[in-house]
Amino acid sequence: MKRWYAVHTQARAEDKATFHLRRQGYEVYCPRLARTRRHARRVETVLRPLFPRYLFTSLDVDRQPWHAINGTVGVQSLIGWGERPAPLPDGLVEALMVRESEAGDGPPPAPTFHPGEHVVIEDGPFRDLVARFETMADADRVTVLLDLLGRTVRVTTHHTGIRQAG
CATH class of the missing domain: 2.30.30.30 (SH3 type barrels.)
Structure with a gap:
């Protein structure tokens, strides 16, 4: 049965780990939060990981090879107890996905101006x-x-x- 597991990533390597895990066929979710950043008189909204250095992957540990996750570029380790990964509580990641979509924490939509306006x-x-x-x-x-x-x-x-x- 597929369950969600937490993956500890290397510092600021969430995107790199996500890319390489997906390339290997794993389902990956990295919740993000929109934050406003000001630098050199510029204000921009950027998406940052909600849980820095962590992301989630869905897999069936009895049927899918999961040891390769620990050797993936950008990954520190799959969180677990002893030799087996520790599953997250049922519904936790799905609830995060719902809240993220409800919050609308994405970049603001581009304006719809017309030339000459x-x-x-x-x-x-x-x-x-x-x-x-x-x-x-x-x-x-x-x-x-x-x-x-x-x-x-x-x-x-x-x-x-x-x-x-x-």
């Missing part, structure tokens, strides 16, 4: 200036056009740093 810049040296939205530069950044000193200047900023004008 007027926006207000909310941070940085151009704070409170009105600009025209040009395009999404990538998944997190937008390009806007500012009218400064009789010229149009292209500025790229994080999408959370602008709002609709009006």
Whole structure:
């Protein structure tokens, strides 16, 4: 019978361990929490592990080879008592999955601005200036056009740093 087990990872290696465990065919879950990070006048929302250095894997220890987990890149060890892994209480991981999806702790959705739409810049040296939205530069950044000193200047900023004008 498949059950969930805790895996202790190396420091800041949750993503690496998840990748390599999935590559070996294991079902892996690493709950994440959205946190706001400020650095160099930039504010961004990043997903961090809810339990640093831990993730969960679902397996049937009687039918699946589980010893390979301890030798996986990024993994410190499978948590257990003696020679056998210790299963987590039934329903614990499923409850975490439900709460994570209910909380909506993902990155904020990208804005839906249209080219030419007027926006207000909310941070940085151009704070409170009105600009025209040009395009999404990538998944997190937008390009806007500012009218400064009789010229149009292209500025790229994080999408959370602008709002609709009006």
